[in-house]
Amino acid sequence: MQGKVLVVEDDRAISDLLRVYLEKEGIEVTVTDSAEQALPAIERADFDLLLLDLNLPGRDGFELLADLRRRHDLPVLVLTARDAEEDSIFAFGGGADDYVTKPFSPKVLTARVRAHLRRRRASVEPAEPDLRYGPLSIDRDAYLAALDGRPLNLARKEFELLAMLAAAPRQVFTAEQLYDRVWGNRFGDLSTVTVHVQRIRKKLGAQGPRWVQTVRGVGYRFNPDPEASS
Numbered sequence: 001m002q003g004k005v006l007v008v009e010d011d012r013a014i015s016d017l018l019r020v021y022l023e024k025e026g027i028e029v030t031v032t033d034s035a036e037q038a039l040p041a042i043e044r045a046d047f048d049l050l051l052l053d054l055n056l057p058g059r060d061g062f063e064l065l066a067d068l069r070r071r072h073d074l075p076v077l078v079l080t081a082r083d084a085e086e087d088s089i090f091a092f093g094g095g096a097d098d099y100v101t102k103p104f105s106p107k108v109l110t111a112r113v114r115a116h117l118r119r120r121r122a123s124v125e126p127a128e129p130d131l132r133y134g135p136l137s138i139d140r141d142a143y144l145a146a147l148d149g150r151p152l153n154l155a156r157k158e159f160e161l162l163a164m165l166a167a168a169p170r171q172v173f174t175a176e177q178l179y180d181r182v183w184g185n186r187f188g189d190l191s192t193v194t195v196h197v198q199r200i201r202k203k204l205g206a207q208g209p210r211w212v213q214t215v216r217g218v219g220y221r222f223n224p225d226p227e228a229s230s
Contacts, residue, residue, distance in 0.1 A: 002025055002026040002027045002114070002117060003027050003028070003048040003049065003117035003120065003121070004027070004028045004030070004045065004046065004047045004048050004049075005022060005027055005028070005029050005030070005047065005048065005049045005050070005051060005113065005117075006030050006031075006032065006038065006041055006042065006045075006047045006049070006050050006051070007019070007029060007030070007031045007032070007051045008031075008032050008033070008034070008035065008037075008038045008050065008051065008052045008053055008056065008061070008064065009031065009033065009051070009053045009079070010033040010034065010053065010055075010056055010057055011053070012033075014053075014079075014102075015031045015033070017106060018031075018051065018106070018109075019031065021106045021107070021109070021110045022110060022113060025110060025113075025114065027113065027117070030045065030047070033056075033057070034056055034057055034058055034059075035056050035058060035059040035060070035061065035063060035064035035067075036058055036059060038050075038052075038064055039064070039067060039068070042068070042072060042074065047074060048074075048075070048116075048117055048120045048121075049074070049075050049076075049077060049113060049116050049117060049120065050068070050074055050075065050076045050077070051077050051079050051113070052064065052065065052076055052077070052078050052079065052080075052096075053078075053079055053080055054078060054080040054082055054087070054091070055080065055081060055082070061078065061080070062090065062091070062094060065078075065091065065094045065095055065096060066094055066095075068095070069094065069095040075097045075098075075116050075119075075120055076095065076096045076097055076098075077096070077097060077098040077099075077100065077112065077113065077116060078091045078096045078098065078099045078100065079100050079102065079104065079109070080099075080100075080101060080102065081101065081102045082101070083101045097116065098112060098116065100112065131163070131166050131167060133166065133169070133211075133224045133225070134224075134225070134226075134227075135147055135148045136166075136204075136211065138162065138163055138166055140163050140167075143156070143159055145159055145162060145163075147204060147205065152203045152204070153203065154200065154203060155199070157182060157183070157196055158196050158199055158200050158203070160182045161178060161182050161193070161196050161197070161200065162200050162212070162222075164178065164181055164182060165178075165212060165220060165221065165222035166222045166224075168222070169221075169222050169223070169224040170221055170222070170223070170224070171221060171222075172215045172218050172219050172220070172221045173219050173220055173221065174218060174219040175190040175193045175194070175219055175220075176190065177219070178193050178219070178220065179192065179193050193220075197212055197214075197220060200212055207226045207227075210223055210226035211223055211226050
């Protein structure tokens, strides 16, 4: 499935046309014909895009858009017969992401829907970790390290120490360098580094001492291929 779209449109011919074209693209389509039905539908399901007509019976599309923006960040493509410039400006000001006037090309509209769905997926799917060594992944932005997909539950300084070593594999760092860069202090109890290295190794499991190696008389380094050193 390429995504889930809610169509809020009271013209049955238009909603049926949209359903045909979007479902051909593998997009799941739900249709409501009023703003009153739309909000409960949004609360019940995890939609990726809202196609919104402005001229609705009862509450109009502008009111629905205002309500939606107070509660959700769901992308909204306005599809309307209102072609006045002030209407589009008002819609964008109210939080619409796109504005298409009727009559419209179903093929072009479908292409725009696909583009919005691609952007939606890119915004909600987790990014690849920026450091990966075999089963070990480290996401420095998210402060998350995992082994075989299992979070290591590192404390903040443990994570920062591991990330610093892993960002420069095989490079040897002295305890002073690590203390300076991770703790922001050139002078202090360097045994703190040793204790944190021990904790990291323990959380990495049996291979821990091979991931984070001691270089006797110098300091520590990260080994990107612990299997090779076993």
